[in-house]
Amino acid sequence: MDNQNLLKTKSQERLDFYKSHNKIFYQDDIKKWVVIDEELIKLILKNDQFKSLTFNLDLYEKRFSLDLFYVKKLAEFNPLQEYIHPANVLRRDLSQLMASRLDLSLTANKTMIIELVDSEFNSAKTFDVSISFFQKLVADLFSNLTLIPIDINFFKQHPAVTLVHLNSLKHIIALNDWIKEVVCSHKEIDAIYLHLSLLMLGSNTLLGALQESFVQTLLEHKDKKFSQMYWPLGVNKSSAPFTERIVYHDIKILDKNLKKGEIVRLYLEAPFLTSDSKDQKLTDLFFGFGMHQCIGKKLSGEVWQSLTEAFRQINFHGNVLSVKYNDHDVFFDTPLSLEIQLY
Numbered sequence: 001m002d003n004q005n006l007l008k009t010k011s012q013e014r015l016d017f018y019k020s021h022n023k024i025f026y027q028d029d030i031k032k033w034v035v036i037d038e039e040l041i042k043l044i045l046k047n048d049q050f051k052s053l054t055f056n057l058d059l060y061e062k063r064f065s066l067d068l069f070y071v072k073k074l075a076e077f078n079p080l081q082e083y084i085h086p087a088n089v090l091r092r093d094l095s096q097l098m099a100s101r102l103d104l105s106l107t108a109n110k111t112m113i114i115e116l117v118d119s120e121f122n123s124a125k126t127f128d129v130s131i132s133f134f135q136k137l138v139a140d141l142f143s144n145l146t147l148i149p150i151d152i153n154f155f156k157q158h159p160a161v162t163l164v165h166l167n168s169l170k171h172i173i174a175l176n177d178w179i180k181e182v183v184c185s186h187k188e189i190d191a192i193y194l195h196l197s198l199l200m201l202g203s204n205t206l207l208g209a210l211q212e213s214f215v216q217t218l219l220e221h222k223d224k225k226f227s228q229m230y231w232p233l234g235v236n237k238s239s240a241p242f243t244e245r246i247v248y249h250d251i252k253i254l255d256k257n258l259k260k261g262e263i264v265r266l267y268l269e270a271p272f273l274t275s276d277s278k279d280q281k282l283t284d285l286f287f288g289f290g291m292h293q294c295i296g297k298k299l300s301g302e303v304w305q306s307l308t309e310a311f312r313q314i315n316f317h318g319n320v321l322s323v324k325y326n327d328h329d330v331f332f333d334t335p336l337s338l339e340i341q342l343y
């Protein structure tokens with residue numbers, strides 16, 4: 001068997017797990033309820049008896065005698081946290097911010113994407129397409145969209161920045177220092193937190209979904225040129241396989257009794273991966289559902305379209321040699337190294 005057959009994306013690895021389980025079950029090793037059924041996932045995401053998780057960073061501060069002022073302040077601007085600013089107000093502010101930058105960023109992004117594809121995919125070679133292409137693309141895109149200049153070291157230094165509690169203490173401290181630097185060099189303090197919030201919520205997810213969908217397409221089209229491959233209309237692999245909610249009041253779902261305080265993990269990708277239908281509605285679930293549905297969905301689709309338009313012009317074959325994820329990343333599927341051969 002050659003390398004192309006041995007390689008599997010993380011979502012392909014999870015497929016057996018989804019196929020062998022019921023709609024909802026309790027997973028002992030993580031001590032959480034797990035839901036893989038589309039209707040149940042939607043039901044939970046629109047039911048206010050389930051709340052998104054808030055992270056008590058005060059506990060970290062006390063236990064390790066730290067000052068995490070900047071990370072805590074940023075958490076206030078994350079609509080998923082909901083504990084200081086109401087989520088609907090933040091969603092409005094974030095959407096307005098995106099709208100005010102979008103014309104500029106869309107034109108700039110499309111040109112930037114075409115130029116980057118032209119410069120990186122122009123000769124037969126073996127290279128790390130994550131570092132020299134995808135990370136650069138997402139870093140440039142978010143520098144255009146937000147007021148924050150970021151470079152590709154951002155992804156190495158701050159993996160999976162959305163869910164701060166899942167990161168190591170080292171990463172939380174590094175993030176706190178970095179936010180401090182960004183905030184101190186800007187005058188409009190509140191505006192900069194909104195920009196940071198977009199960056200935190202959108203950059204890893206976008207980077208991961210673009211790369212996972214790219215790898216998947218190459219693996220499915222062995223011995224074909226980029227120009228002959230079928231490039232899906234939207235991303236068909238997500239980087240955020242699940243989201244979580246906490247049970248607010250005891251509730252019965254199917255025959256299961258969920259207790260207040262228990263955590264429910266919703267595998268957003270499962271219905272799409274296990275279904276024979278490649279219906280767009282199922283991939284839409286990648287972006288969440290209900291009151292916290294992703295506000296970067298349209299932008300993500302546009303970026304993928306520009307990217308695949310440019311890939312359709314490439315006359316090289318692509319062979320995936322290796323995919324490496326960040327060890328600290330328990331939440332996202334975001335390759336930080338993706339070696340491919342163009343021939």
Ligand code: HEM
Pocket residue numbers: 052078079080087091094197198201202203205206209210235238239240243244268286287288289291292293294295296297299300
């Ligand atoms: C393909 C890439 C992306 C995927 C798969 C994705 C996925 C998601 C998911 C699943 C949620 C809901 C989380 C939950 O309900 O717990 C979410 C929320 C969010 N996403 Fe994305 N996202 C992507 C790209 C982006 C981009 C590019 C941006 C911004 C430029 C963005 C901004 C946000 C924001 C602000 C929220 C929070 C919405 C809220 O809490 O009300 N996302 N995303």
